[in-house]
Amino acid sequence: MNLYLAPLAGYTDPCYRAIVDDFHPAGMVTEMVSMRALYYKDKKTLKMLTPPREKNTSLQIFGDDPQIMETCVREYLNHLPGFVAFEINMGCPAPKIVKSRSGSGLLLDQDRAFEIIQRVKEAANRPVGVKTRKGFHEDELGMDLALRAQEAGADYLVIHGRTRDMYYEGKSDWDFIHRLAREVKIPVYGNGDIFTIQEARDRLAAKDLAGVYIGRGAIGNPWIFQGIQPSLEERIRVMMDHLDKALAYYGEKQGILEMRKHLLAYMKGLKSCKEVKVALMRAKDREEIRQILLNYQEDQIHP
Numbered sequence: 075m076n077l078y079l080a081p082l083a084g085y086t087d088p089c090y091r092a093i094v095d096d097f098h099p100a101g102m103v104t105e106m107v108s109m110r111a112l113y114y115k116d117k118k119t120l121k122m123l124t125p126p127r128e129k130n131t132s133l134q135i136f137g138d139d140p141q142i143m144e145t146c147v148r149e150y151l152n153h154l155p156g157f158v159a160f161e162i163n164m165g166c167p168a169p170k171i172v173k174s175r176s177g178s179g180l181l182l183d184q185d186r187a188f189e190i191i192q193r194v195k196e197a198a199n200r201p202v203g204v205k206t207r208k209g210f211h212e213d214e215l216g217m218d219l220a221l222r223a224q225e226a227g228a229d230y231l232v233i234h235g236r237t238r239d240m241y242y243e244g245k246s247d248w249d250f251i252h253r254l255a256r257e258v259k260i261p262v263y264g265n266g267d268i269f270t271i272q273e274a275r276d277r278l279a280a281k282d283l284a285g286v287y288i289g290r291g292a293i294g295n296p297w298i299f300q301g302i303q304p305s306l307e308e309r310i311r312v313m314m315d316h317l318d319k320a321l322a323y324y325g326e327k328q329g330i331l332e333m334r335k336h337l338l339a340y341m342k343g344l345k346s347c348k349e350v351k352v353a354l355m356r357a358k359d360r361e362e363i364r365q366i367l368l369n370y371q372e373d374q375i376h377p
């Protein structure tokens with residue numbers, strides 16, 4: 075089934091992608107990477123360009139300046155091995171991003187969006203996708219942008235069926251997504267509110283989508299790609315594996331900090347784990363985290 079790990083800032087780094095890779099998604103997308111920051115050689119941004127070890131990862135980029143984006147593609151991105159496509163973010167709803175006319179701000183400035191897509195596509199040595207939303211306010215500007223993206227040469231579209239004003243509230247409009255998919259000729263990936271493999275199956279049944287992107291449903295839940303409910307033992311194994319990867323990639327101190335949100339997410343919905351979550355947030359090293367999890371496991375077996 076064509077299930078993709080959606081780009082999630084703060085989550086879909088090389089460590090979590092390595093975890094998800096074991097569950098064989100059709101593809102994965104990095105966190106969004108600022109082309110302006112790359113242009114000025116920001117160190118943290120350069121690290122985000124670490125070539126993927128997995129076979130099927132796309133690099134997500136965002137920016138407001140067509141010239142800067144084109145230069146970044148030619149001078150940096152085209153030389154990166156591994157990434158299968160460049161995906162331009164035209165959906166991020168954050169006020170700072172919108173104000174700078176990137177992310178979903180480009181729904182309101184479609185001439186600029188067109189120029190960005192055209193120049194990135196012309197410069198890029200691999201496929202270029204565009205990820206956007208249904209609209210900005212209560213409109214369907216996403217439809218116009220999809221058609222313009224196609225005209226500008228985009229190879230595929232990813233559509234989140236919410237407007238920018240909805241942020242992550244309300245529901246993703248899948249009728250809109252299917253309508254859009256029938257309106258354009260390039261492949262369309264649908265996105266929004268998929269939390270089980272059955273929901274993914276239902277969305278794909280219409281056969282008009284190339285696949286679905288799973289975002290929040292995959293946070294703390296790589297098993298979603300296989301439709302598996304993990305045992306506690308398996309859950310802890312994956313948590314420790316993920317932790318080890320983060321410690322190796324970020325170093326001891328930052329690795330622990332980066333893992334906090336993931337650890338909470340892995341524990342979501344488990345019974346009597348309130349105190350465990352608090353303890354995990356305070357834990358200072360690998361051994362402490364391992365002990366907290368093993369004690370919790372022991373308590374579940376012998377309450």
Ligand SMILES: Cc1cc2nc3c(=O)[nH]c(=O)nc-3n(C[C@H](O)[C@H](O)[C@H](O)COP(=O)(O)O)c2cc1C
Binds near residue numbers: 163164
């Ligand atoms: C914490 C978080 C970070 C996100 N980061 C990105 C990002 O970097 N790029 C992007 O295109 N979308 C980003 N998104 C949006 C998701 O990719 C996805 O479009 C949205 O969450 C809806 O899908 P879902 O209901 O499956 O989560 C982010 C969403 C969340 C919750």
